[in-house]
Amino acid sequence: HPWVGDHPLSPKSVIRDMYERALTFTELVSHYELARTEGIVLRYLASAYKALDHTVPDDLKSEDLQDLIEWLGEMVRQVDSSLLDEWEQLANPEEMTAEEAQEKADQVRPVTANARAFRVLVRNAMFRRVELAALDQVDELGEMDADAGWDADAWGEAMDGYWDEYDDLGTGPDARGPKLLIIEEEPQNALWRVRQIFDDPNDDHDWGISAEVDLTASDAEGRAVVRVTD
Structure with a gap:
């Protein structure tokens, strides 16, 4: 494929970009104009998942790494589960027959079925908005949330209030940590209510x-369908 050289990719950079920017596979392909090579990219991501899941010893997998592995595997499954189902059958032949494996491959598993991976999707989607807000990129925020009534003007007005009080918005490990993300699950309403708290310089945590x-x-x-409310 002579055009592959047009888009030099490395596993770490692609996965990190998708993870940190909360990109779906479709969004990745569109952003980097990879339509001609999307099959190669998907197999490449599937291989990265297999390597992480089965070559890193369990006792060396941190919570963050386990989250990434679960997210990566679920992302691949949502696009083409056969890339992993066949491999998992070979790795664990006693767990299912070939017929059962094919039946499983033909079924589309809901993205919310893998609770851990879905929480990662939600967390990344929320934190991506924090990163954009910290850079004052209200136009991109508006593109993400205009359907919910949060266009660029609405985001700009909201962030003006924050910048009147603080001169910085944290995006480091503490800002991304679990203490600043609140998730209230309402399964009876098929809904999660989420609050991503800002890591302000004074640790007020009011915004x-x-x-x-x-x-x-x-x-x-x-994917995680997030609708900003406030």
Whole structure:
């Protein structure tokens, strides 16, 4: 494939970019114009998942690494589960017959079925908004949330209030940590209510982003459907 050289890729950079920017596979392909090579990229991501899952000893897998592995595997499955189902059958032949493996491959597993991976999707989607807010990129925020009534002007007005009080918005490990993300699950309403708290310089933690996650829509689209509310 002579065009592959047009887009030099490395496993670490691609996975890190997708993870940190909360990109779906479709968004990755569109952003980097990889339509001609998307099959290669997907197999490449599947191989990265297999390597991480089976070559890193369990006792060396941190919580963050385990989250990434679960997210990566689920992302690949949502696009083409056969890339992993066949491999998992070979790795664990006693767990299912060939017929059962094919039946499993023909089924589309809801993205919310893997709770750990889905929480990672939600967390990344929320934190991506924090990163954009910290860079004052309200136009990109508006593109993400205009359908929910949060266009660039709305984001700009909201962030002006924050910048009147603080001169910095943290995006480091503490800002991404679990203490600043609140998830309230409402399975009876097929809904999660989420609050991503800002890591302000004074540790006041009064500012943040509130959103609702529509579980039904998420399953339909194979991604975390986040609707900013406040």
